Amino acid sequence: MPSLTKARIAFVIAIGLLVACALVVYGTLRGLNESEIRVQHAQQVQVLLGELESAIASAARARLTYVFSGNDDSLNQYQTAVARIPAKLSELRQSVKDEPIQLSYCDKLEHLVTTRIELWEKSVALKRSGAPEPAGQPDLTRQSVMFAEEIISVTQTMRDEESNQLAGRRTAAGFNFFLTNAILVVSFIAAVWLLFWHYRLQRAELIARERAEKETLAAAQAAQLAENKARAAEKSALASHEAARHLSARLLHLQDEERRRLSRELHDSTGQHLAAAKMVLSSLTMSQPNDRRYAECMELLDRSLREIRTISHLLHPSGLEEAGFSTSARWYVEEFAKRSNTEIRVDIAELPERLPREVELALFRVLQEGLANIHRHAKSRSAEVEFRLEGAQLALEIRDHGVGIAPEMLEQFRSAAVFGVGLAGIRERVRDLGGTFNVDSNGEGTRLRVTIPAPQSAASRAGTEPFRKGSSPGLNS
Ligand SMILES: Nc1ncnc2c1ncn2[C@@H]1O[C@H](COP(=O)(O)OP(=O)(O)O)[C@@H](O)[C@H]1O
Ligand SMILES: [Mg+2]
Missing domain, CATH: 1.20.120.1730 (Four Helix Bundle (Hemerythrin (Met), subunit A))
Structure with missing residues (x-):
């Protein structure tokens, strides 16, 4: 008792x-x-x-x-x-x-x-x-x-x-x-x-009772101490995570710069040299019309020029700076569909004004990565690309109907354990611009959705001026 x-x-x-x-x-x-x-x-x-x-x-x-x-x-x-x-x-x-x-x-x-x-x-x-x-x-x-x-x-x-x-x-x-x-x-x-x-x-x-209270107090103090330590550890983990994120963003930025430099170098220097070589060769071809080797050289030079242009464009889409995101994106999707033999339905809205350069570049990199992943991993014959202004947000969505991302890979991505490459790179770019990035995937396909706050002027003008629907390439194959 x-x-x-x-x-x-x-x-x-x-x-x-x-x-x-x-x-x-x-x-x-x-x-x-x-x-x-x-x-x-x-x-x-x-x-x-x-x-x-x-x-x-x-x-x-x-x-x-x-x-x-x-x-x-x-x-x-x-x-x-x-x-x-x-x-x-x-x-x-x-x-x-x-x-x-x-x-x-x-x-x-x-x-x-x-x-x-x-x-x-x-x-x-x-x-x-x-x-x-x-x-x-x-x-x-x-x-x-x-x-x-x-x-x-x-x-x-x-x-x-x-x-x-x-x-x-x-x-x-x-x-x-x-x-x-x-x-x-x-x-x-x-x-x-x-x-x-x-x-x-x-x-x-x-x-x-007094003894039990003392013990409880001691236990509570110990728990408090442990909690403080855990908090400190969490803080430092957060700080190092933040530092890693900054570093990653900085690396992405440097990578962009480097790609732009390489692209310009290839286009302006190597491209120009190849063009000059082509001109010299074409005068030689005219003087020696019976020699097939000149024609073959001409063909090789043409192919090299095309490839240099493509590589230069992939490294830094020069059209992006001149034509803006919507036009470049449409052109890029069209080219991609042709090369990869994929049916892509495109619905890209034309914005009433140009977006800031870093927003356009980020959107373009998302598009590139999304399509590259479809080509490399999804095993999908068809895909959809949509871009529109939703209220004050720019929304880009890329969907495929392929095998989907493996659940453990998705988990790893969601736990923010990876930085800088592929999907993780997209997430950091988007986060840097104050936007959101969602990946939904299952055995029936994958959906990437990116939203980035639209510049205020674009959002308010969109309210008064209806969008010009871009000339969609429709279903490409
Ligand atoms: N659309 C997709 N369909 C199927 N799997 C995908 C898709 N996108 C990404 N993945 C999977 O997610 C992984 C991570 O993608 P990503 O971060 O772009 O890296 P990487 O493409 O360099 O492998 C890929 O290796 C692939 O297994
Ligand atoms: Mg990838």
């Missing part, structure tokens, strides 16, 4: 015992009070018996005096004393009305007293009649004396009875008093012991 429950039980029992003590004390006091009343009652009965005896004795004496002297005063005294006797008898009867034995003695006493009074009355009447002296008086007096003895015997019995009852009550009261004292002492000691036990249990509980 838990110690707290034990303590509660001990406390309740202790309180119960104390209440019982209080009740016992109350009962004892009541008993004492009753005993007191009883003693008073016994005394009252004794007094009444005494008064009755005294009234009877007075009457007897007055009757005797009257019989001997014929004195009227004695007759008066006799009559007064006799008149008191019924009243005293009735008082006595009243005071013992709850005691059947005493009541029966009362009846007997009353009978004896009445009979004796009748004798006295006869004696008095005899005296009054003036009959020759005293024929029946001695006999009457003798009878009266006999009754007197019986009356005394009855009153004595009543006194004894009263004393016996009193003694019985005293013995019972003494025993009760002893018992009460014993109960009180035992209960009190038990209550004190229980209260002490209760105190000890409560104290033990309190100490245990």
Whole structure:
């Protein structure tokens, strides 16, 4: 049983015992009070018996005096004393009305007293009649004396009875008093012991609680410390992640610059040299029309020029700077569709104004990467490219119906564990411009969706001026 429950039980029992003590004390006091009343009652009965005896004795004496002297005063005294006797008898009867034995003695006493009074009355009447002296008086007096003895015997019995009852009550009261004292002492000691036990249990509980609280506090402090450490670690991880992101963005930017430089170099220098070589060769071809080798050289130079132009364009789409994103994108998709033999549905909106250079370049790189991935990984025969202004956002969506990205690869990409290349490169470019990049992929295909905040002027002009829908190449193959 838990110690707290034990303590509660001990406390309740202790309180119960104390209440019982209080009740016992109350009962004892009541008993004492009753005993007191009883003693008073016994005394009252004794007094009444005494008064009755005294009234009877007075009457007897007055009757005797009257019989001997014929004195009227004695007759008066006799009559007064006799008149008191019924009243005293009735008082006595009243005071013992709850005691059947005493009541029966009362009846007997009353009978004896009445009979004796009748004798006295006869004696008095005899005296009054003036009959020759005293024929029946001695006999009457003798009878009266006999009754007197019986009356005394009855009153004595009543006194004894009263004393016996009193003694019985005293013995019972003494025993009760002893018992009460014993109960009180035992209960009190038990209550004190229980209260002490209760105190000890409560104290033990309190100490245990304090210890537990201290331990909890220590654990909380340790947890707080660990949390602080974890936070610090998280902060530094975030900081290094941020630094890596910045580095990655910077690398992308440098890569763009380098590609632009290479592209210009190829176009302006190598391209020009090849063009010059072609011009020289064409004059030589005209002077030697029968030599096939010149024509072959011409063809090789033409192919090299085309490839240089393509590579230069892929490295940095020069048309992008002149024609803008929508036109270049349309041209690029068309070329890609032709080269990769993929059906591509294009829906590219023409914007009312040019976008900032970095936005156009970012959108173009997204398009390039998306299409390159379709060609390299998707194994899809068809795809869709859509570009439009949605409210204040430029939205570019590229969809294919190929094999989809492997889930673990998607997870790796989503956990932001990779930087800089392919899809991760797109994400950083877009994030740098305050946009969003979502990749959805399953076994039925892949959807890349990029949104970039449109420059305010483009967004507000688009609200008033309807888009010119670009001349879509439609379905290419
Ligand atoms: N459209 C796609 N369809 C199927 N798989 C794709 C697609 N795009 C990307 N992937 C998968 O995701 C991987 C990561 O793509 P990416 O970041 O562009 O890197 P890379 O193209 O250099 O491999 C690819 O290696 C490929 O397995
Ligand atoms: Mg790729």
